[in-house]
Amino acid sequence: MEERHNLELKPIGIIHSPYKNTREAPYQGYKSKEICQIEVFKEFEEGLEDMEKFSHIIVIYWFHKSQGYHLLVKTPWDDSLHGLFTTRSPHRPCPLGLTVVELIAREKNILKVKGLDAVDGTPLLDIKPCILSIEEKLAVKLGWLEGKLGVERS
Amino acid sequence: MEERHNLELKPIGIIHSPYKNTREAPYQGYKSKEICQIEVFKEFEEGLEDMEKFSHIIVIYWFHKSQGYHLLVKTPWDDSLHGLFTTRSPHRPCPLGLTVVELIAREKNILKVKGLDAVDGTPLLDIKPCILSIEEKLAVKLGWLEGKLGVERS
Numbered sequence: 130m131e132e133r134h135n136l137e138l139k140p141i142g143i144i145h146s147p148y149k150n151t152r153e154a155p156y157q158g159y160k161s162k163e164i165c166q167i168e169v170f171k172e173f174e175e176g177l178e179d180m181e182k183f184s185h186i187i188v189i190y191w192f193h194k195s196q197g198y199h200l201l202v203k204t205p206w207d208d209s210l211h212g213l214f215t216t217r218s219p220h221r222p223c224p225l226g227l228t229v230v231e232l233i234a235r236e237k238n239i240l241k242v243k244g245l246d247a248v249d250g251t252p253l254l255d256i257k258p259c260i261l262s263i264e265e266k267l268a269v270k271l272g273w274l275e276g277k278l279g280v281e282r283s
Numbered sequence: 284m285e286e287r288h289n290l291e292l293k294p295i296g297i298i299h300s301p302y303k304n305t306r307e308a309p310y311q312g313y314k315s316k317e318i319c320q321i322e323v324f325k326e327f328e329e330g331l332e333d334m335e336k337f338s339h340i341i342v343i344y345w346f347h348k349s350q351g352y353h354l355l356v357k358t359p360w361d362d363s364l365h366g367l368f369t370t371r372s373p374h375r376p377c378p379l380g381l382t383v384v385e386l387i388a389r390e391k392n393i394l395k396v397k398g399l400d401a402v403d404g405t406p407l408l409d410i411k412p413c414i415l416s417i418e419e420k421l422a423v424k425l426g427w428l429e430g431k432l433g434v435e436r437s
Contacts, residue, residue: 136408139377214331223295227411
């Protein structure tokens with residue numbers, strides 16, 4: 130079946146963060162005050178033009194420490210098993226990570242950002258402008274996550 | 284350099300939409316009233332458990348019609364050239380698409396959604412819960428897109 134063919138990606142950069150392993154990375158980056166540096170490889174620098182005028186960007190990256198996955202998973206928020214695709218677990222069939230981060234500064238091909246939860250050395254796949262808040266004017270229901278965000282267990 | 288190694292993905296499903304080609308697909312899916320069907324392959328169905336309790340989901344897919352890219356691009360919103368990574372152009376080094384959609388219903392491994400702008404037959408890579416509105420309580424600056432969303436030229 131054609132639609133099941135493998136697809137190939139090449140990273141466009143690398144993420145430098147203070148988190149040396151998955152245990153050090155926060156469950157949700159938006160709580161973090163740490164500054165991470167997103168290094169976009171030089172050959173893609175032109176694609177960042179005017180990026181510094183955006184306050185927030187969407188960063189898509191490769192969970193390079195992820196190995197295997199389960200379709201039902203536990204999370205820091207409760208003791209129940211949840212469908213993998215209703216969670217942000219890094220262990221997924223396609224190990225793609227996605228975080229909305231605050232863009233602090235750009236210096237040529239380096240973006241300094243706040244709110245990123247990626248481990249140091251994470252391959253960067255894509256950056257998109259954050260226009261989700263515009264797209265999403267509807268009331269959002271959070272399923273099993275309702276009322277749990279911000280109160281994860283340690 | 285290790286970080287530049289190719290990465291391999293396998294789709295977890297396929298998107299069925301009324302848009303047979305890129306010309307038919309809307310610039311921004313959130314304006315669309317069309318219902319699309321996201322078929323998650325049967326072997327991943329368990330990972331959708333309780334998904335129907337979420338009102339919105341993030342869909343990540345492969346721009347399978349994309350060929351090549353330019354680092355400076357024009358958009359429907361103005362006549363200027365913009366850095367590729369400040370746009371949602373489907374022509375990107377990593378051709379990953381991302382849309383926040385409204386989840387209308389789930390029937391086993393099929394999700395019916397509103398607001399998706401993907402072309403029929405698009406490979407599905409991942410689904411994540413939409414908690415961006417929670418993550419993003421800050422005022423968002425839209426760079427060159429400020430004031431232009433919703434008024435794209437035909």
